[in-house]
Amino acid sequence: MLPDEAAARRELLRFVRRGAREGVLRGTFGNVSVRIGAHLLITPTASDYLRLRAGDFARVRLDGQVEDGNPSSELGLHLAIYRSMAQVEAVWHDHAAYGVAAALLTDAVPIFTGEGHGLIGIDLPVARYRPAGSQELAQEAAELMVTRRASACLLRNHGLCATGRNLMEAYSCAIAADEAAQHFLLTRGLEPAALPQEEKERIRRDFTGYHMH
Ligand SMILES: [Zn+2]
Numbered sequence: 001m002l003p004d005e006a007a008a009r010r011e012l013l014r015f016v017r018r019g020a021r022e023g024v025l026r027g028t029f030g031n032v033s034v035r036i037g038a039h040l041l042i043t044p045t046a047s048d049y050l051r052l053r054a055g056d057f058a059r060v061r062l063d064g065q066v067e068d069g070n071p072s073s074e075l076g077l078h079l080a081i082y083r084s085m086a087q088v089e090a091v092w093h094d095h096a097a098y099g100v101a102a103a104l105l106t107d108a109v110p111i112f113t114g115e116g117h118g119l120i121g122i123d124l125p126v127a128r129y130r131p132a133g134s135q136e137l138a139q140e141a142a143e144l145m146v147t148r149r150a151s152a153c154l155l156r157n158h159g160l161c162a163t164g165r166n167l168m169e170a171y172s173c174a175i176a177a178d179e180a181a182q183h184f185l186l187t188r189g190l191e192p193a194a195l196p197q198e199e200k201e202r203i204r205r206d207f208t209g210y211h212m213h
Pocket of ligand 1: 029030074093094095132158159
């Protein structure tokens with residue numbers, strides 16, 4: 001056990017259960033992780049989210065060495081994100097239906113709300129299709145978020161990934177990303193009133209994050 005590991009396991013369990021209850025994690029799809037220094041805790045492969053226990057999460061070093069448990073098949077995606085985005089402390093991946101639909105129609109989903117700009121960025125980029133669980137997918141998604149300075153991205157023909165400075169923020173970011181996709185689908189072909197560019201940038205710059213409580 002690492003220092004802080006027991007508390008991190010409890011927090012991760014709380015958010016995974018919440019995600020399942022709120023319909024964000026459905027079936028056994030998706031995976032969630034939290035960083036503890038040079039390690040991460042991640043949901044096990046093929047999780048039944050409502051039955052998980054705190055001891056079921058896998059502990060993996062950021063260099064990829066599995067120390068305990070049976071990590072999700074998307075472990076590589078989580079590792080690539082932590083390695084390339086130093087500020088990220090939690091990663092959320094799910095198969096959000098609006099996110100998947102919007103990713104089929106565009107390379108960048110516009111954002112129309114302040115919380116969306118704060119949590120995600122100026123827009124929500126779409127990563128090209130790469131096979132689930134592949135190193136190519138991990139690389140594609142991590143590089144896209146870094147170059148577009150976004151905290152989330154859609155994964156074409158698959159789902160989304162979202163990040164945060166804690167689990168609350170990563171979870172909120174995932175919901176904001178699916179909502180942005182829904183707003184885009186509802187207003188597609190119309191003339192939606194996006195915020196002015198300076199206002200988008202101001203909100204993103206001034207966003208101080210969500211705090212755990
Ligand atoms: Zn997936």
